Amino acid sequence: MIETRCYVIALHDNGRVAEETYETAAFARRYVAADPCVVVLSGGGEIEPLAGRLADRTGLTVIGLAGDIVREYCAEAYTASLISFLRKKGNAFVCIPHTARGIDFAPQLSVGIGACCITAVEGAGEGTFIRSVYSGRFRSEVRPETPSAVLTVMPGAFKPEKGAMQGPGSVKIVPLRAFELSTKTRGTREAVHANMTLSRAEVVVSAGRGLGSAENLRLVEMLSGIFPKSAIGATRGVCDLGWLDYSHQIGTTGNTVAPRLYLACGISGAVQHVSGMKNSQLIVAINTDPDASIFRTAHFGIVEDLKVFIPLLVDMYREKHGDGDA
Amino acid sequence: MKILVCVKQVYDSPDTLVFNESSGRVEFGSHTVFRMNRYDEYAVEEALRIRERITGVAVDAVSVGPDRVRKTIRRALEMGADHGIHIRTGCETDLDPLERAHLIASLARGRRYDLILTGVMAEDDMQSQVGGLLAGILGFTCATGIISLEMHGNPREILLEREIEGGRRECLTLGFPCVLTIQSGINTPRYPSLSHVLRARSEELELIEAPSPAPSPPLLSVKRFLLPEEGEKGEIITGTPGEKAARLLSILREHSLL
Ligand SMILES: Cc1cc2nc3c(=O)[nH]c(=O)nc-3n(C[C@H](O)[C@H](O)[C@H](O)COP(=O)(O)OP(=O)(O)OC[C@H]3O[C@@H](n4cnc5c(N)ncnc54)[C@H](O)[C@@H]3O)c2cc1C
Ligand SMILES: Nc1ncnc2c1ncn2[C@@H]1O[C@H](COP(=O)(O)O)[C@@H](O)[C@H]1O
Numbered sequence: 001m002i003e004t005r006c007y008v009i010a011l012h013d014n015g016r017v018a019e020e021t022y023e024t025a026a027f028a029r030r031y032v033a034a035d036p037c038v039v040v041l042s043g044g045g046e047i048e049p050l051a052g053r054l055a056d057r058t059g060l061t062v063i064g065l066a067g068d069i070v071r072e073y074c075a076e077a078y079t080a081s082l083i084s085f086l087r088k089k090g091n092a093f094v095c096i097p098h099t100a101r102g103i104d105f106a107p108q109l110s111v112g113i114g115a116c117c118i119t120a121v122e123g124a125g126e127g128t129f130i131r132s133v134y135s136g137r138f139r140s141e142v143r144p145e146t147p148s149a150v151l152t153v154m155p156g157a158f159k160p161e162k163g164a165m166q167g168p169g170s171v172k173i174v175p176l177r178a179f180e181l182s183t184k185t186r187g188t189r190e191a192v193h194a195n196m197t198l199s200r201a202e203v204v205v206s207a208g209r210g211l212g213s214a215e216n217l218r219l220v221e222m223l224s225g226i227f228p229k230s231a232i233g234a235t236r237g238v239c240d241l242g243w244l245d246y247s248h249q250i251g252t253t254g255n256t257v258a259p260r261l262y263l264a265c266g267i268s269g270a271v272q273h274v275s276g277m278k279n280s281q282l283i284v285a286i287n288t289d290p291d292a293s294i295f296r297t298a299h300f301g302i303v304e305d306l307k308v309f310i311p312l313l314v315d316m317y318r319e320k321h322g323d324g325d326a
Numbered sequence: 327m328k329i330l331v332c333v334k335q336v337y338d339s340p341d342t343l344v345f346n347e348s349s350g351r352v353e354f355g356s357h358t359v360f361r362m363n364r365y366d367e368y369a370v371e372e373a374l375r376i377r378e379r380i381t382g383v384a385v386d387a388v389s390v391g392p393d394r395v396r397k398t399i400r401r402a403l404e405m406g407a408d409h410g411i412h413i414r415t416g417c418e419t420d421l422d423p424l425e426r427a428h429l430i431a432s433l434a435r436g437r438r439y440d441l442i443l444t445g446v447m448a449e450d451d452m453q454s455q456v457g458g459l460l461a462g463i464l465g466f467t468c469a470t471g472i473i474s475l476e477m478h479g480n481p482r483e484i485l486l487e488r489e490i491e492g493g494r495r496e497c498l499t500l501g502f503p504c505v506l507t508i509q510s511g512i513n514t515p516r517y518p519s520l521s522h523v524l525r526a527r528s529e530e531l532e533l534i535e536a537p538s539p540a541p542s543p544p545l546l547s548v549k550r551f552l553l554p555e556e557g558e559k560g561e562i563i564t565g566t567p568g569e570k571a572a573r574l575l576s577i578l579r580e581h582s583l584l
Binding site for chain 1: 340341343345352423424449450451452453454455456457458459461462463467468469470471483487488489490491492493494495496497498499500501504509510511514543544545546547548549550551552553554555556559560561562563567568570571572574575577578581583584
């Protein structure tokens with residue numbers, strides 16, 4: 001525990017608090033300070049219910065920064081508003097969920113308050129923080145050398161606390177000053193890639209860059225063919241290469257699936273991919289690299305070249321079962 | 327309009343990294359091959375596309391690092407960037423993100439860039455910070471994870487879409503100057519053409535020596551590197567390829583999947 005002043009920045013969308021906010025609050029209480037404050041930014045109408053809900057569930061003091069300028073999420077408005085609020089508070093650790101929005105303003109905020117910035121924190125030691133580096137192959141333990149720090153906390157790394165222990169926390173609403181923005185927000189667009197076939201499939205066979213070429217997709221198709229109710233998934237890497245279209249992408253910025261079986265073929269196991277499939281009931285990975293991170297997620301791992309192993313597996317299946325409709 | 331693209335050199339594959347038990351550091355193995363950070367290729371490509379659509383655009387590429395990073399700056403020139411800048415550091419190991427951002431910012435300050443592009447994340451340190459830090463230092467606005475970028479005519483603003491969870495998109499308009507961090511998939515990075523490769527060969531890179539030691543002490547210290555946490559590791563199926571296949575089929579049958 002660092003025992004410094006600590007602020008947890010709540011993130012929310014459409015009136016709903018992002019679950020990662022509670023994970024970040026739990027992290028802050030465990031490793032930074034026993035009584036962090038939660039800060040939530042929003043427009044006039046929405047701030048009280050949001051702040052109230054946060055106070056109920058965390059039992060922590062909640063400060064609502066209210067103003068039209070933050071009615072919708074906007075990095076520029078969040079950064080400037082938080083800087084002017086935090087500058088008056090002296091040294092502090094600021095904890096933010098490491099989501100697409102959190103990481104959108106955290107570094108600028110750190111510069112503005114003269115803090116160091118540590119992103120994607122997934123563990124902590126004695127006054128140190130642990131994060132993955134080198135494609136997830138190693139972790140590094142870093143120590144802030146400044147009295148203030150901005151930390152972004154990896155989704156899923158810490159469990160939210162169950163209910164407020166000490167009853168609801170208090171709420172204080174502070175009005176924000178309006179100012180001229182260079183940013184104009186224009187709302188959100190729903191995902192263009194949502195894929196019902198993937199979310200309904202009982203078996204997902206997924207392709208990674210380890211396929212080597214688009215032609216080798218036929219191997220994945222062949223493997224998927226031996227299962228009824230199966231669908232083909234992919235990593236972002238495969239979609240970026242144009243081997244499959246983005247509707248097949250699984251991960252934080254793609255589809256989330258939880259089939260009975262997930263077969264990962266030539267996939268390294270980047271966190272952004274794993275977060276979209278880790279709740280699958282049975283996970284099997286095929287990869288040539290025995291140290292690939294995917295083997296830490298998989299229930300069963302096979303260290304083989306997929307170009308050799310998939311045909312062998314499918315042939316063996318067919319021999320036993322006759323050709324059938326496979 | 328002047329655009330600066332930040333390009334980082336990273337290892338081609340993480341399996342060439344070695345963990346030095348005694349120093350507790352991660353080192354590059356002798357077989358390590360280096361290349362441009364993948365997300366930065368999308369940033370270079372996006373800058374070139376802006377130059378193709380709008381007249382009077384110049385694209386500079388910069389990298390901070392030891393001498394080997396010159397190859398990555400050259401790669402940006404081969405793709406079509408106009409000018410390459412190498413901010414040379416003495417050390418093989420990476421500086422912390424803020425030090426890198428300060429070095430790039432001190433270059434950018436005198437040169438009046440309208441737009442600075444970075445990748446959304448470096449594949450090696452996975453910080454996703456340098457773009458935002460640059461914006462903070464320079465007082466530019468910033469948007470991250472850009473998946474669509476539009477500019478028209480004599481632009482005073484840029485129409486952007488940034489990617490958020492689940493593939494949803496946030497739409498916004500930004501004025502200049504700004505920093506954008508580019509997400510993969512926004513375009514298809516071009517392969518260098520022969521004429522650009524030849525031109526890049528004769529092009530001088532601008533060399534700037536990073537002050538050593540850095541003007542301000544780092545705000546962070548790396549205590550040590552660790553191996554990934556041992557989770558409840560699954561089972562690695564062993565044997566000949568045939569035995570592995572037979573075992574896998576029987577596991578799938580036990581789970582009534584076949
Ligand atoms: C903001 C952000 C969001 C992202 N969102 C997503 C997302 O939603 N989904 C997603 O997937 N990624 C996402 N990514 C990208 C992610 O970080 C990884 O880059 C990506 O998942 C890697 O894809 P890959 O495993 O196919 O490729 P690589 O990492 O290149 O791995 C290829 C693997 O194949 C193995 N291999 C090679 N040859 C063979 C062979 N012959 N047989 C068997 N194995 C072989 C290699 O050992 C290696 O492990 C995101 C990144 C960022 C920064
Ligand atoms: N040493 C460097 N030289 C040039 N650009 C860099 C360097 N380090 C990071 N960047 C840029 O900042 C982005 C994000 O890097 P990072 O914050 O390290 O994840 C990269 O995609 C690059 O565009």
